Amino acid sequence: MKILFKNADVLLRNDDKYEVLDGAFVGVNDDKIDYIGAEKPIEKYDIEKDMSGKLLMPGLYNNHTHVAMTLLRGVGSDLPLQKWLFDTVFPIEDKLDNYRVGVGSELAMLEMLAGGTVSFTDMYFLLDDEYEKVINSGMKANISRCVQCFDPNENPEDNFRIKESLDYYNRYNNSADGRVKVDFSIHAEYTTAEHIAKYYIDRCNELKGNMHIHVSETKSEHLECIERHGMTPTQWLEKLGAFSLNVNMAHCVALDDNDMEIIKKYNATVSHNPTSNMKLASGFARIPKMLDMGINVTLGTDGTASNNNLNMFEEMHLASIIHNGFNNDAELMKADEVIKMATLNGAKSQGRAECGEIKVGNKADIIAIDMDKPHLFPALDKKALITYSAQDSDVCMTMVDGKILYENGEYKTLDREKIFYDVNKIVSEIYR
């Protein structure tokens, strides 16, 4: 199928900056972009779509989330952390199974596709159905079964989480033409015994790939690791050889300068989760410094129990403004940098070389913003509109690998009614 978008304003990357080409044409051939230009291409396309008044931009990458937590959306908001975790989150998570996690992830995909997210990096458990549902949805995702260990004497070969993680890798990695990848994952230093982490990292290094970890989310977690190991979580990961993998480090609120040097040296990724860090009072990750150092910083929503949505426009907005406020410097965060964090940097973190940018030869992961809204008018600075004014509800089309998965409220691959029905049933069962 060849689709030609016409009369579109197109957000393109040029010399490390974004610029908007107005009234342009973008051609999609199968799963790839094959034309971008101000003139209509000579070649014929099967379908021409008039995008007047729409802005085409690369689809968004939610680079740290736990999507099935839609089933726990907002439970225990405003409770203290321990009470929230032990009295609400854990007892509900105990009632999850593969089916329920699958349905929760479908609900998340409804939300993500409607908001312009084309790919997400997920960490959770009981993933059998989730992998299948994501494959069927047409979305992209890097999904990991996180490894934990609460028994210091456990034999690594008996750790069922490691077995599941490696099993998922064998079954699903690079399935659906590479749309679905299986990441490895250590939940966090504080939830894993060192010998288990070491054994697992060694297995992962034999296979190569991506590793997804919570790192220094809070000051106390960071300091407790230093007490336990005499080193920071980042140093600990370096010691265990994790950085031979393509590492995605979520939160990174409490990193020290040396941690950042290590991250830069190994070309690892920091996933910044501003809403979650504010809501849970974790604090302000030193994102401006990381960006200055050239670290690959991405954006994520975290799960919906600590956010409480999967809205990447909110993350872009927060990332654009909170660091200015915290550092008393109105020039710190620029629209150019924030848009790149939400798109190209996310694709890089997921190991997707031909993604994250509207460019000839790239995968056609394109979203359309309906600019005919009072809050996006007048359009004096379209880049600033994206980061400071636009809402995820302004997304009117989400295309992944050349297939339109969402358009004007309609889902092409997901059955909204059935998913809502299934979620209602699960909620009535698990919140009894």
Place this chain on the structure above:
Amino acid sequence: MKILFKNADVLLRNDDKYEVLDGAFVGVNDDKIDYIGAEKPIEKYDIEKDMSGKLLMPGLYNNHTHVAMTLLRGVGSDLPLQKWLFDTVFPIEDKLDNYRVGVGSELAMLEMLAGGTVSFTDMYFLLDDEYEKVINSGMKANISRCVQCFDPNENPEDNFRIKESLDYYNRYNNSADGRVKVDFSIHAEYTTAEHIAKYYIDRCNELKGNMHIHVSETKSEHLECIERHGMTPTQWLEKLGAFSLNVNMAHCVALDDNDMEIIKKYNATVSHNPTSNMKLASGFARIPKMLDMGINVTLGTDGTASNNNLNMFEEMHLASIIHNGFNNDAELMKADEVIKMATLNGAKSQGRAECGEIKVGNKADIIAIDMDKPHLFPALDKKALITYSAQDSDVCMTMVDGKILYENGEYKTLDREKIFYDVNKIVSEIYR
């Protein structure tokens, strides 16, 4: 006209907390709420509106803005403050006139009504058309012509801004059945000579009413006032007798403890503008402390050149989370408090006793949230959904004084096409 909303989930206030009454009835008679209950009222209504799947809540109060700055939406974003002000904002504002300010305010009302704002507190200049347009729109507003003085030797009686302010008061205060009020306004301490402020405050005190002022928006403004006057802006206002009026103090980022005591003593209002304070790097107002003291704290967007939208759901979201992040305390800001800031506290600040709450006898300023959205599902905690998940685009109906002004994308009193046409024309003229 008597309208009955049926099958609605209704956000009610009870014992200083909000609670949701599910599947309820709300009756509106002319401009007032005359029934709330789980049972259908016996009395007949002219129209019954089925609100299944909708949540009714009090309309939002944007308690600090400069609405006509929609004409400058996002200009100079990411520029340093001085360059932004002197090279972009001021030269464009020089080209404004009554007509242009009126059209800019109409564009703002399109955005505000679609996002559930029923009333706004505006500070600007060239307001003749704006007053007329707001009266015709059906919205509520407290609008002020701000007083400034850049000539230390000016005779107060010659200050044309004071004359205009008092003239607007005489012409428009409490017009349109009290929907439109004329506030007094001193722009800020640093833009006004003391003898001018004193003269003006004395005139205002003869008339009584509301006073709207920028106060301690930045640390430097606060410290420079201490250098000039030996006192803080709040102390300076107290010395000049401003607090005999109902004072609305915008920003208040750099207040000291004594300032807060003064504000509490006089029962004045602090308008918190989190987006603007973050974007312009002003810093974190000490909102949790002010709330603890019982100060009337409200929310505002500021103008769209420093935000860049008029989205009160974004302000609620930010107010809910950034103070937790800044103070490392996840329990600081609660949904109950934030919803009250955006509704009841705003109404109080505007001097509207029968507004800001869904209550029998109150003015019918009601908005409906369409809860049938993936990001608002499952609805395990509806109050948390409002502050942490909902978007202004979820508003499907906005009613002011019993009249529906916006419903499902349609405006009943504003001509969206004409306003867009007029704005486009003005933009082509002022950005030449």
